[in-house]
Amino acid sequence: MSAEQQKRKIVIIGGGIIGSTTAYFLSHHEKFDRERDRITLLEATKIAGGASGKAGGLLALWAYPNCIVPLSYRLHKELADKHGGAERWGYRAVYCGSIDARGRASPSTPAKSNGDSVSLQKRSEKALGLLRAAGVPKDLDWVSTDSLVSYDYMGDPTTTAQVHPYHFTTSIAALAEEKGVNVVYGSATQICKSDDGVVCAVEYKEKKSGEQKKLDADTVILTAGPWTREVWPQAPISALRAHSVTIKPTRDVSAYALFTNIELARVGGKRGRTVTPEIYARPNQEIYACGEGDTLIPLPTSSDLVQVDESRCQDIVDQVGSISDELRDGEITARQACYLPNVSRGSGPLIGETSVKGLLMGAGHTCWGIQNGPGTGKCLSELVWEGRVTSAKLGSLEPRKYGC
Ligand SMILES: Cc1cc2nc3c(=O)[nH]c(=O)nc-3n(C[C@H](O)[C@H](O)[C@H](O)COP(=O)(O)OP(=O)(O)OC[C@H]3O[C@@H](n4cnc5c(N)ncnc54)[C@H](O)[C@@H]3O)c2cc1C
Structure with missing residues (x-):
């Protein structure tokens, strides 16, 4: 044999x-x-x-x-x-870009009741013209014009899915x-x-x-x-915890995966810190967003014992909501955490x-x-x-x- x-x-x-x-x-x-x-x-x-x-x-x-x-x-x-x-x-092909944006204050408060933030989604011709000049694609219309500063191309449907x-x-x-x-x-x-x-x-x-x-x-x-x-x-493998959320936006959004640099709003006269959540639009009216990793809780013995820190999830919700009304007013459908397998x-x-x-x-x-x-x-x-x-x-x- x-x-x-x-x-x-x-x-x-x-x-x-x-x-x-x-x-x-x-x-x-x-x-x-x-x-x-x-x-x-x-x-x-x-x-x-x-x-x-x-x-x-x-x-x-x-x-x-x-x-x-x-x-x-x-x-x-x-x-x-x-x-x-x-x-x-x-499975689908998507566009992918990196954006610089400025977060708006009080993201968890709806725009209509938030003094400074009223009419955030109002797209004046002038504002839209400036965004086009900064390379922002026309159909990326679910990030507020008031927030978006620039868009850098990273991929398109021929290279990204x-x-x-x-x-x-x-x-x-x-x-x-x-x-x-x-x-x-x-x-x-x-x-x-x-x-x-x-x-x-x-x-x-x-x-x-x-x-x-x-x-x-x-x-x-x-x-x-x-x-x-x-x-x-x-095996030289280590673990890094990371939190993420999924949100049902208030309407269908175009197929973009965004790497962000968001300068959060000033608090008490102090310049806001910059955060970098990744935001991926998915089919079926779902948006996924994840934040940075942390080393606070070591890897538990099994995946069902992973601890979810609600405040870290809320940070992601607030950060992405600070640049998009569709996300801020959407419904949060999951708050979760998991461990990335890194190589030491x-x-x-x-x-x-x-x-x-x-x-x-x-x-x-x-x-x-x-x-x-x-x-x-x-x-x-x-x-x-x-x-x-x-x-x-x-x-x-x-x-x-x-x-x-
Ligand atoms: C927030 C976040 C976002 C990410 N986004 C992307 C992305 O957009 N694109 C991308 O390409 N990658 C992404 N990744 C990376 C990707 O998720 C991981 O690289 C990938 O899931 C690792 O898969 P895995 O099968 O090696 O590990 P895991 O998914 O962790 O699976 C390991 C499995 O082994 C089982 N197991 C453990 N111990 C035992 C045992 N003793 N006996 C039997 N079974 C055991 C576990 O229960 C688990 O089911 C992301 C990761 C994170 C954390």
Whole structure:
């Protein structure tokens, strides 16, 4: 029997976007035989319960690192075309820009009752002319003319797109399941090695029963995002908490993703500080906005124990409301937090083989894990089924180079 015909037992640890896309591409590879092989996606809490369900979802050809971005950007388009991603997970091309804006006072007070702020959305011909001269696109009409100072182009629908990360990740995991992937809920506690140092099993605590169980494996793929170190301590992955909100604006808004510099209104004669929330318009009348990260609360043991600081969410609501009536008067539909998987050595992500035979890794995707998820899954599936990555050159991201 050739090596290719041998039964494979593959365990993926972590059902975020990286684990789910890996499960998808492993199960859609021509060498996978669902009668013969076993692929298990082991998820501690729920699919997309961490950053993969709470991220912005921006995709960009100008993201980093270069060695995987074009592949992953293309795969997003192909997946959307193949599986109805526009309807299923909100895939669409968008414009993207960076804006400088001045925040207006008392953002949580409606314009009509706020002395200085009355008629903020009144677009005089003169004001509009000045904005056009400053390069502000005509259809970016949901940021107040009174606030907007300048617009710098970052991308357009040929280079920039978006998905709804939660819907994308859960749909991709479901598509993998349809192809024969077994989703198991439990928390990996140990990766076991045989006497000759080769991966042979994963021990885990089953979610429902709390019982300690074991999955035999010839290949283990570690995709536990910011929790990667809990399972494999030498991985140079750290965690950074970030808050975000979603808002139903008062009307449909044009498809822009905005990186902002907002100078908040003066308080007590003091110049307001500058804040930089990112604001992404989504289909179905939804706007996503996220703020800066914080290191106040260390990573909890699981995604369902992440603490949400309501005041940080309110700061984001106030900041984005200070430059847009549509957002200020909209309905807040989610206040949430999650942990970004950062890489403490190099810029990451880490994708490929570790120094332990049979142990692969796809982790540390920082702020571009949604963009780079499909490319990571595709490359890891090639490594498993073909023994080498053929779709991209990922030498610089090899986990072994980072002590894993
Ligand atoms: C505020 C914010 C906005 C962002 N916006 C964007 C964006 O616009 N575009 C973009 O490309 N990226 C964005 N990102 C980055 C992106 O969200 C992450 O890079 C990506 O989600 C990481 O995916 P992951 O699968 O590695 O990790 P996670 O999503 O954290 O998934 C890890 C999974 O592993 C599970 N797990 C952990 N430990 C175990 C264990 N022991 N056993 C079994 N399972 C385990 C967890 O429960 C979790 O489900 C953003 C991130 C943040 C924080």
